[in-house]
Structure formats: C-alpha cells, structure tokens
Amino acid sequence: MAPSPGTAMSYALSDQELEQFHRDGYHGPFDLYDSDEMERALQAMRPKLIDTRQGVYHQGNALSGSTNIASYDRHLDVDFLAAHVTRPEIVDRTTSVLGPDVLCWRTEFFPKYPGDEGTDWHQADNFANVGKHAQIVWPEDAQFGGALTIWTAFTESNIENGCLQIIPGSHKTMNYDENKVIEYDADMINTRDKDGVRRGFYGYDYRQLQKDPDWRPDEANAVSLVMRQGQAVMFWSTLMHASHPHSGRTDRMRLGFTARYVPTSVRVYPYQDSLEEYGVEVSLAKWGNVLVAGKDEFGHNRIVDRTVHGTPFRTR
Numbered sequence: 001m002a003p004s005p006g007t008a009m010s011y012a013l014s015d016q017e018l019e020q021f022h023r024d025g026y027h028g029p030f031d032l033y034d035s036d037e038m039e040r041a042l043q044a045m046r047p048k049l050i051d052t053r054q055g056v057y058h059q060g061n062a063l064s065g066s067t068n069i070a071s072y073d074r075h076l077d078v079d080f081l082a083a084h085v086t087r088p089e090i091v092d093r094t095t096s097v098l099g100p101d102v103l104c105w106r107t108e109f110f111p112k113y114p115g116d117e118g119t120d121w122h123q124a125d126n127f128a129n130v131g132k133h134a135q136i137v138w139p140e141d142a143q144f145g146g147a148l149t150i151w152t153a154f155t156e157s158n159i160e161n162g163c164l165q166i167i168p169g170s171h172k173t174m175n176y177d178e179n180k181v182i183e184y185d186a187d188m189i190n191t192r193d194k195d196g197v198r199r200g201f202y203g204y205d206y207r208q209l210q211k212d213p214d215w216r217p218d219e220a221n222a223v224s225l226v227m228r229q230g231q232a233v234m235f236w237s238t239l240m241h242a243s244h245p246h247s248g249r250t251d252r253m254r255l256g257f258t259a260r261y262v263p264t265s266v267r268v269y270p271y272q273d274s275l276e277e278y279g280v281e282v283s284l285a286k287w288g289n290v291l292v293a294g295k296d297e298f299g300h301n302r303i304v305d306r307t308v309h310g311t312p313f314r315t316r
Contacts, residue, residue, distance in 0.1 A: 008088070009088065010088075010092055011088055011089045011090075011092035011093055012092045012093065012095070012096045013027065013093055013096040013097070017096075018096060018097070021097065021234075023168075023169065024168040024169055025166070025168060025169060025170065025171035025172075025235055025236045025238070025239035026166055026168065026233060026234065026235035026236070026239060027093065027233070027234045027235070028225075028231070028232060028233035028234055029153075029225060029227045029231040029232060029233045030089070030093075030231065030232060030233070030234075031089075031230065031231055032087065032089050032090070032152060032230055032231065032232045033229075033230035034230055035156075035228055035229040035230050037230065038153075038154060038229045038230035039229060041080055042154055042155070042255070044080070045078060045080055045081075048074075048077075048078050049071075049074065049078070049109075052070040052071075054077040055070050055071075055072075055073070055074055055076075055077055056072075056073050056076050056077070056282075056286040056287050057069055057070050057072055057073070057275075057282040058070060069275070069277055069278060069280055069282060071108060071109040071111075072106065072107070072108055072275075073106060073107055073108075073287060074107060074109070075104070075107045075259070075290065075306065076286070076287070076288070076290075076304060076306060081107065081257070082290070082306040084152070084257075084259070085104045085107060085259045085290060085292060086104075086290070086292045089232075090150050090232070090234075090259065090292075091292050091293050093150075093234055094148050094150070094234070094261045094292070094293070095293050095294070097148060098144075098148060098261060098262065098263045099263055099294075100293060100294040101263055101264040101265075101291075101293065101294030101295055101296065101297070102261050102262070102263060102264070102291075102292050102293040102294060103261065103262055103263070103264055103266070103268070103289040103290065103291055103292065103296075103301065103303075104259055104260065104261055104289065104290045104292050105136065105147070105260055105261070105262055105266075105268045105289045105301075106147075106258075106259075106260045107257065107258060107259045107260070108257070108258050108260075109255065109256070109257055110151075110243075110255070110256040110257070110258065111253050111254070111255050111256075112161065112162040112243065112246045112253060112254040112255075112256075113246060113253045114246050114247075114248040114250065114251055114252075114253070115190070115245075115246060115248040116162065116190065116245065116246045117189070117190045117192075117198040117199055117200045117245050118162060118197055118198060118199045118200075118242060118243050118244050118245040119199065119200070119201060119202075119242050119243040120194070120199050120200060120201040120204075120205070120206035120207070120242060121165075121167075121199075121206070121217045121219075121240055121241070121242040122176065122201065122206045122209075122240070122241065122242065123146075123170075123171075123174055123175060123176055123237070123238050123239065123240055123241075124146060124147070124178070124237040124238065125145045125146045125174055125178060125237070125238055126145070126146075126178055127147070127178070127237075128178040128179055129176070129178045129182065129206075129209060130182055130184070130201075130202075130204055130277050130278065131272075131275065131276055131277050132272070132276060133269075133271040133272045134178075134270075134271065135268065135269055135272075136262055136266050136267070136268055137266065137267040137270055138262075138265070138266050139265050139266075142265070142266075144236075145238060146171075146236050146237040146238040147236075147237045147260040147261060147262050148234060148235075148236065148237075148260070148261040148262070149234065149235055149236070149237050149258050149259070149260050149261075150232055150233075150234050150258065150259045150260075150261070151164060151225075151232060151233050151234075151235070151256050151257075151258050152230075152231070152232040152256065152257045152258075152259075153227040153228065153229055153230065153231050153232065153255075153256060154229070154255040154256065154257050155229050155252065155253065155254055155255045156227070156228055156229045156252075156254075157225070157226065157227045157229075157254050157256065158226050159224055159226065159244050160244075160246075160247045160249055160250060161246050161247070161250055161252065161253075161254040162243050162244045162245055162246040162247075162254045163224055163225055163226055163227065163243065163244055163254070164224070164225040164233070164241060164242075164243050164256070165222045165223065165224050165225070165241065165242045165243060165244060166222065166223050166225060166235060166239055166240065166241045166242075167217060167218065167219075167221050167222050167223070167239070167240040167241075168221065168223060168239075170217075170239055170240035171235075171236040171238040171239040171240075174211075174238060175210060175211060175212075175215060175217070175240070176206070176209040176210055176211065177209055177210075177211050178209060180208065180209050181208070182204050182205070182206070182208045182209055183204070183205075183208065184203050184204055184278060184279050185203055185204075186203045186279065188200055188203055188204075188205065189202065189203050192205075194207075195216065195219070197244075197245065198245045199242065199245070202278055203278060203279070217240055222242075224244065237260065261292070264291070264294070264295070264296045264297065264298050264301070265298055266301075267300055267301065268289055268301050269284060269287075270300075272284065273285075275287075287302070287304075288302040288303055288304030289301050289302060289303055289304065290303070290304055290306050291303055
C-alpha cells in the first residue's frame with residue numbers, strides 16, 4: 001500500500017520478515033538503487049576513491065607499513081557513501097532488529113578482480129579476529145553479539161565474478177575463537193585450495209581460528225547471493241559467510257560495499273587508539289561512529305557528524 005501524501009515510506013521489517021531474519025540470520029536481497037543510478041554514482045565516485053588522501057587511514061596517517069586498509073570508512077570523507085549509510089531503506093531495516101538508537105561504526109569496500117580467490121568461510125563476533133583487541137563489545141546482558149552488515153552490490157554480483165555465499169541459520173553457533181592467534185602472510189593470497197576451492201582471507205587462513213581444527217562448514221546448505229547492481233542484503237556478522245572465486249571469464253571486477261551497524265549501547269574500539277590489520281597499523285584519531293538513528297544516551301563512543309554536505313569532521 002502506498003503511503004498517504006506527506007507520509008514517509010517505511011522499510012521496517014514486517015513481523016514475518018523479522019521472524020525469518022532471526023531464524024536464518026539474513027534478509028534480502030532487496031533493492032536500494034536502480035542499476036543505472038548505481039553505475040552513475042560509482043563512476044562519479046571513482047576519482048575520490050582512487051585519491052585516498054582525504055580518507056581517515058591515508059598514508060600520512062599510517063603508523064607503520066603501507067595503508068592497504070585505506071578503503072575502510074570512506075563514508076567519512078565521500079558524501080555519496082555518507083548518504084548511503086543513512087538511507088531509510090537501510091536504517092529502517094537495522095532499527096527493526098537493533099532498536100531505535102543505532103550507530104554505523106565501519107564501512108569497507110570488497111573488490112574482487114578477475115582471477116581472485118574466494119573468501120574463506122568465516123564469522124565475526126567481536127571483530128578481534130585479525131587484530132589484537134575486541135573492536136566491538138556488547139553489554140553483558142545483551143541478547144545479541146556481532147554487528148548487522150549491509151552488503152551492497154556496487155556492481156553486478158554473480159557466481160562467476162565471486163558473489164557472497166551464506167549458510168542460513170549458522171549465526172546461532174560461533175565456530176571460531178576470535179581471540180586465538182592468526183598469522184598474516186601476504187604470500188598466501190591466491191595460492192591455496194581449500195576443499196577443492198581457491199579460498200583465502202586477505203593473507204590469513206581463517207581456519208586457524210576454528211575451535212575444533214577438524215570441523216568443516218556444511219557447504220551443502222550454502223546459498224549463493226546473486227544480486228544485480230544496486231541491490232543489498234542484510235545479515236548478522238556471526239552468520240557463516242564466504243564468497244566464490246572470480247572465475248576470470250569476465251574482465252569486470254566485482255565490487256561490494258559493506259556498512260556495519262550496532263546499537264549505541266555497544267562500545268566500539270574500547271581498548272585501542274590504533275587499528276592493526278593485514279600487516280598495517282593506522283591511527284584512529286580521525287575515525288568516528290555515525291549516529292544513523294535515534295539518540296546516543298551512553299556517551300562512551302566518539303561520534304562524527306556527517307549529516308550535512310561539506311561539513312568538516314565534528315567529534316565528541
């Protein structure tokens with residue numbers, strides 16, 4: 001039913017959709033942009049994305065190594081991405097699950113180029129996995145853990161070019177211990193087969209975090225999330241997810257963009273002033289959460305105002 005004049009469209013999950021989400025751990029795919037609209041936005045953004053000097057983790061902000069995590073958190077300097085993380089189609093769905101007061105604490109680009117390996121099966125609860133510290137900490141009495149991820153297909157995403165895979169219902173059991181040691185080795189990228197599929201985790205072997213070294217995910221129940229350009233899917237970060245390899249039979253990259261959301265009660269980066277991942281350490285001095293819905297009544301997280309076009313960083 002169309003909304004009455006002057007009434008904003010609501011994209012909140014229905015009771016049935018919410019029940020399905022809690023059962024399966026994901027919702028979608030759903031439409032965010034027309035394909036042509038997404039392509040125009042991508043082409044307009046491309047010069048800004050290539051020029052990382054305005055990003056919060058650019059080379060001048062690096063504490064060690066080269067900044068191969070420069071694609072993190074570009075919503076903090078690219079206006080289209082700032083608008084994207086606050087779109088009602090996204091925010092209404094996240095508040096359906098997380099409640100009225102919600103932060104976007106991280107965004108990431110996930111490109112997959114012709115010939116690239118698939119991504120390891122993995123889950124993320126506190127996101128300590130490839131770093132030294134828990135990056136998000138829920139209250140002790142919380143019903144949930146992890147983060148809500150919105151994965152948007154900035155290009156067409158299919159099996160040939162390396163689309164997402166998920167295992168419905170797998171968010172209810174954590175098969176990994178993110179506090180175990182996982183070793184970074186850039187030479188592992190694009191070099192290993194796992195159960196007959198070329199997979200890796202950006203220089204890590206995610207199997208090193210398994211609670212049971214002999215455990216294997218039940219890929220017979222895996223679902224491939226084929227999406228047209230401009231569609232998105234929402235899932236718990238604790239849901240078992242991976243991606244297919246890029247077959248190389250098309251010369252176009254696959255580009256996904258993730259935005260991660262938590263309630264304002266969650267503490268983000270509570271134990272660190274820098275981020276160390278993938279052989280790189282960067283300062284968090286210019287980083288901040290974006291309040292996308294409601295109020296922050298806790299005050300234990302840094303907030304960045306990205307709601308007004310051209311507004312410089314304002315933090316508290």
